[in-house]
Amino acid sequence: MEEMKKGLEGVVALDTKISYIDGIQGILMYRGVKIEDLVDLPYDAVSYLLINGKIPNESELSEYSQELKDNRIINGKQIDVLKEFDFGVEALDGLRTAISCTAHFDLENNHHSPDANKNKTIKLVAKFPTIVAALHRASFDKEPIEPKDDLSHGANFLYMLTGKIPTDLEAEAMEKDLILSAEHELNPSTFSLRIAASTLSDLYSAVICGLCTLKGPLHGGARKGVMDMLDEVGNIENARPYVLNKLERKEKIMGFGHRVYKTYDPRARIYKDVARRLSIENGDTSWFDLAEELENILYHEFVEIRGKPIYPNVDFYSAVVYKYLNIPAELATSIFAMGRVSGWIAHCMEQYADNRVIRPRAHFV
Ligand SMILES: CC(C)(COP(=O)(O)OP(=O)(O)OC[C@H]1O[C@@H](n2cnc3c(N)ncnc32)[C@H](O)[C@@H]1OP(=O)(O)O)[C@@H](O)C(=O)NCCC(=O)NCCS
Numbered sequence: 454m455e456e457m458k459k460g461l462e463g464v465v466a467l468d469t470k471i472s473y474i475d476g477i478q479g480i481l482m483y484r485g486v487k488i489e490d491l492v493d494l495p496y497d498a499v500s501y502l503l504i505n506g507k508i509p510n511e512s513e514l515s516e517y518s519q520e521l522k523d524n525r526i527i528n529g530k531q532i533d534v535l536k537e538f539d540f541g542v543e544a545l546d547g548l549r550t551a552i553s554c555t556a557h558f559d560l561e562n563n564h565h566s567p568d569a570n571k572n573k574t575i576k577l578v579a580k581f582p583t584i585v586a587a588l589h590r591a592s593f594d595k596e597p598i599e600p601k602d603d604l605s606h607g608a609n610f611l612y613m614l615t616g617k618i619p620t621d622l623e624a625e626a627m628e629k630d631l632i633l634s635a636e637h638e639l640n641p642s643t644f645s646l647r648i649a650a651s652t653l654s655d656l657y658s659a660v661i662c663g664l665c666t667l668k669g670p671l672h673g674g675a676r677k678g679v680m681d682m683l684d685e686v687g688n689i690e691n692a693r694p695y696v697l698n699k700l701e702r703k704e705k706i707m708g709f710g711h712r713v714y715k716t717y718d719p720r721a722r723i724y725k726d727v728a729r730r731l732s733i734e735n736g737d738t739s740w741f742d743l744a745e746e747l748e749n750i751l752y753h754e755f756v757e758i759r760g761k762p763i764y765p766n767v768d769f770y771s772a773v774v775y776k777y778l779n780i781p782a783e784l785a786t787s788i789f790a791m792g793r794v795s796g797w798i799a800h801c802m803e804q805y806a807d808n809r810v811i812r813p814r815a816h817f818v
Pocket residue numbers: 460670671672673675704705706707708709710711712713761763766767768
């Protein structure tokens with residue numbers, strides 16, 4: 454039998470046309486387009502690109518956006534179910550149950566035709582933000598806010614969360630966040646979702662698999678971990694003792710390190726710029742300054758002293774962006790999923806189109 458690779462490190466499990474990562478040079482492409490060239494597009498266009506394989510032209514984008522807008526709303530029965538949740542649970546647990554509930558209300562749930570999958574795709578991408586916002590409001594006994602058609606995917610989410618129309622920069626930040634979260638090759642959640650899809654399970658079930666895997670603190674849960682860390686450190690003076698203490702106890706610092714990137718994560722660079730601009734618009738740069746101080750200290754500790762290529766990953770400055778958008782830490786993983794759902798669906802479709810059950814072997818000891 455082949456040599457076992459712990460954590461499947463470096464193992465190539467399949468061919469994909471959806472994204473490309475060069476972890477040494479710090480390059481990320483969706484469908485062959487560099488992430489830096491995608492972040493100024495609307496999220497809808499990037500979602501379309503991931504799922505359909507091409508950047509939409511004007512009429513394709515307007516049709517896709519309209520379909521999403523037409524499907525943003527969730528029905529009254531579903532809202533009643535959300536209100537019954539025990540809000541002691543983590544937001545991601547609520548989202549997982551809510552998506553399962555969406556599947557129950559979809560008569561096409563177990564239909565596998567291309568048309569049924571297209572309809573399910575639109576519903577999933579469109580309803581994720583509505584569900585996350587409604588769940589959050591329900592946890593405070595607040596009624597959901599109806600989506601607003603004249604707002605982008607990201608801006609509408611912020612509006613449904615708070616009832617306030619976001620500033621242009623806040624709307625831009627949310628759109629960019631969803632784009633930067635949308636896809637990342639065979640990360641753990643996408644891999645788990647492709648395994649589910651490879652058994653020809655339905656799209657909702659596969660997406661729920663992705664959600665369950667995203668939840669962990671070594672994956673999507675790290676973003677909440679960074680937000681909690683920023684709160685715990687509190688100010689620049691505490692940054693160095695906090696970090697040194699963690700490293701001495703051999704604890705992981707959330708938002709740093711990556712299985713594939715051995716250099717600066719290209720998404721972190723874009724988030725950093727957005728975080729800086731938001732801090733200036735806010736008139737309070739303290740979260741940004743604290744994060745930059747942590748980055749500098751950790752560069753010294755990891756790279757200069759220990760010679761380890763451990764840099765900020767996608768979760769580090771995204772957490773700072775969320776701080777400035779007043780997003781509660783417990784929503785961080787759910788919002789990550791709102792963006793990632795387009796990439797997940799693209800991977801499901803790719804798996805269905807050329808399927809072989811994913812079933813590796815274990816080495817018996
Ligand atoms: C992402 C992550 C799981 C990648 O893990 P991996 O490829 O399995 O690498 P390892 O966890 O084996 O780390 C390799 C070495 O770097 C260290 N390391 C990696 N990330 C670290 C971090 N964030 N803080 C402290 N040490 C870290 C490990 O302790 C290990 O040290 P050792 O060789 O002395 O044992 C890991 O970097 C991590 O746990 N990061 C924090 C969580 C996070 O931000 N996750 C989001 C990923 S996008």
